[in-house]
Amino acid sequence: MDTVAIPGRRAAALQQAQRDGPLRRGPLHLAILIICLIWMIPTVGLLISSFRPPALVSTTGWWMAFTPPFIFTLENYQRVLTTNNMAQSFVNSLFVTIPATVMPILIAAFAAYAFAWMDFPGRNWLFLAVVGLLVVPLQTTLIPVLRLFTALGLTGTFLAIWLAHTGYGLPFAIYLLRNFFGGLPREMFESAYLDGAGTWTVFFRLVLPVSVPAIASLAIFQFMWVWNDLLVALVYLGGQPSVAPMPVTISNLVNSLGQDWQLLTAAAFISMALPLVIFFSLQRYFTHGILAGSVKG
Amino acid sequence: MADRLLLAAIVVFGVPAALVAYISVVEGVLMRLIPFKQQPRARPWLWLLPALAFLLVFLVYPTLNTLALSLQDAQSEHFVGLANYAYVLTDGTMLMALRNNAIWLVLFTLLTVAFGLLIAVLTDRVSYESAAKAVIFLPMAISFVAAGVIWKFMYDYRPPGVPQTGTVNAVLTGLFPGFEPQAWLINPPWNNVALIVAAVWVWTGFCMVILSAGLKGISTEVLEAARVDGANEWQVFWRIIVPLLGSTIAVVATTMIITALKAFDIVYVMTNGNFDTEVIANRMYKEMFNARDFGRASAIAVILLLAIIPVMLLNLKRFREQEAIR
Numbered sequence: 001m002d003t004v005a006i007p008g009r010r011a012a013a014l015q016q017a018q019r020d021g022p023l024r025r026g027p028l029h030l031a032i033l034i035i036c037l038i039w040m041i042p043t044v045g046l047l048i049s050s051f052r053p054p055a056l057v058s059t060t061g062w063w064m065a066f067t068p069p070f071i072f073t074l075e076n077y078q079r080v081l082t083t084n085n086m087a088q089s090f091v092n093s094l095f096v097t098i099p100a101t102v103m104p105i106l107i108a109a110f111a112a113y114a115f116a117w118m119d120f121p122g123r124n125w126l127f128l129a130v131v132g133l134l135v136v137p138l139q140t141t142l143i144p145v146l147r148l149f150t151a152l153g154l155t156g157t158f159l160a161i162w163l164a165h166t167g168y169g170l171p172f173a174i175y176l177l178r179n180f181f182g183g184l185p186r187e188m189f190e191s192a193y194l195d196g197a198g199t200w201t202v203f204f205r206l207v208l209p210v211s212v213p214a215i216a217s218l219a220i221f222q223f224m225w226v227w228n229d230l231l232v233a234l235v236y237l238g239g240q241p242s243v244a245p246m247p248v249t250i251s252n253l254v255n256s257l258g259q260d261w262q263l264l265t266a267a268a269f270i271s272m273a274l275p276l277v278i279f280f281s282l283q284r285y286f287t288h289g290i291l292a293g294s295v296k297g
Numbered sequence: 298m299a300d301r302l303l304l305a306a307i308v309v310f311g312v313p314a315a316l317v318a319y320i321s322v323v324e325g326v327l328m329r330l331i332p333f334k335q336q337p338r339a340r341p342w343l344w345l346l347p348a349l350a351f352l353l354v355f356l357v358y359p360t361l362n363t364l365a366l367s368l369q370d371a372q373s374e375h376f377v378g379l380a381n382y383a384y385v386l387t388d389g390t391m392l393m394a395l396r397n398n399a400i401w402l403v404l405f406t407l408l409t410v411a412f413g414l415l416i417a418v419l420t421d422r423v424s425y426e427s428a429a430k431a432v433i434f435l436p437m438a439i440s441f442v443a444a445g446v447i448w449k450f451m452y453d454y455r456p457p458g459v460p461q462t463g464t465v466n467a468v469l470t471g472l473f474p475g476f477e478p479q480a481w482l483i484n485p486p487w488n489n490v491a492l493i494v495a496a497v498w499v500w501t502g503f504c505m506v507i508l509s510a511g512l513k514g515i516s517t518e519v520l521e522a523a524r525v526d527g528a529n530e531w532q533v534f535w536r537i538i539v540p541l542l543g544s545t546i547a548v549v550a551t552t553m554i555i556t557a558l559k560a561f562d563i564v565y566v567m568t569n570g571n572f573d574t575e576v577i578a579n580r581m582y583k584e585m586f587n588a589r590d591f592g593r594a595s596a597i598a599v600i601l602l603l604a605i606i607p608v609m610l611l612n613l614k615r616f617r618e619q620e621a622i623r
Binding site: 025028029031032035036039040041042043045046049057058059060061062063095098099102103104106107108110111113114115118119120123124126128130131132133134135136137138139140141142143144145148158162163164166167168170171174198199200203204224227228229230231234235246247250251254261264265267268269271272275276278279283286287291 | 301304305308309312313316317320321324328337338340341342344345347348349351352354355356357358359360362363366416419420422423429431432433434435436438439440441442443445446447448449450451453460461462463464467498501506507510555558559561562565566578581582585591594595597598599601602605608609612613616617620
């Protein structure tokens, strides 16, 4: 799936542009422009509404913000952060997400290394089982795991959701890392072993350092997946505000605030802020993670 | 708060340290206590152990257990045979959910793949490709809950005569005088389409990225040769690009089919399955938490699993073919 742009492609495109002249390419640019506009409007409307006073949001469309009087306010953000539990939820989301990103990646790295570079009977069948588990819907695991957590007294605790996300994230993480590790050159390992390095040294000093790009992609992907998750949090954490991450809090606000769009839009934007920062700064890694694994259960 | 920070510190630094310590102990024991020749036999299993334990506890065992629970009553006390399936497959709301998931499956898959392919092909020809693709891909970074809020706001409804605050109604009433504003999320069957549109907005970027990467793998010479032979852009697209991208399109489409079958967040946030928009995953959640009927909820989960199994087998087949090439 991973392909390198073919050199000369850009040149060929430019040649064609010159051949066609600006007139024939006009519709192309227009089509792309329109599609991009349509895709941006929903987010832009949300962002603008979150800065408008309540009275205006409920009576006029967000595009009227561009006409006088230009009234904007930070009051909505202040309100959702203080009275609607969004500040607490933001902290909760960080609490849920960081361990739930670190744990599966490290555990998957061990397993992926074994799958890629150790020989053992049943290796291919076991890995095939991991590929099968990629698409198992979460729904088939919810009730037994919830009962298990209840029996252990873990329901509603962060530990429960860390463990659950680790389990759910593993098939994809193992799959992606095994494919990456498997692509490393054999000579690299042979020379390391000849130099007397043990498996521990090869893994921590050699394999992990050269795999930073793959691990970064995976980390971003897992981070986004956990940060944006609603179902797992809803089931294992329950609705208590003290532990609820942002998707759970916002979905509750949708019910309780109903038409208070200025607050809902502000809350939604708070939950989007961190993913958007990550998206814009690490876009390359983000798309790599998707390209590497294209199937996620 | 202080004890929370302590917990956070323990987890963020302690868990990786514990995992590294585990491997260190494993290697230490192997090197010192096991004869050199025996080491390669024991080592893989010890490296796999944490992962296998998690997979067994959180995926394999629960799936098997759900199969068993689906044959038992609400409190999982008595065996009831196929009664849960009989109920679920004749219940009105569940049939509605199955119908809606079928609509999702067809419409959502078709639209995401078609738009993804269209945008990949269009942006491939311009110099600002990466910027345009970033715009389309951006919704993937947003949670479905936030996307639900965004689109609920887009579909907002005000009675005729009052200024419309929802973008969709405002645009339509502005463009077509005499257009009656619609309550998009309430009027069936179009409210299903409204939900699917929101999901398409999120997932098109995903399809675009994969298809675009596939497109870059088609050599320019092939396309140029066709053009020199007199093929127009339309023919190049349908006769060359689409066939050559066949396997990539299949990958994307199967992923979208799974997404459609598992649709939950958007429906939960925007309509919660009211007004004839119920879907399987939301139905299961309601049986589980509102009705507290674990038997029926498990039966619904099994139905979902059965629907996904063909896709799983397809994935496995494709994977084995890829491995054969490696």
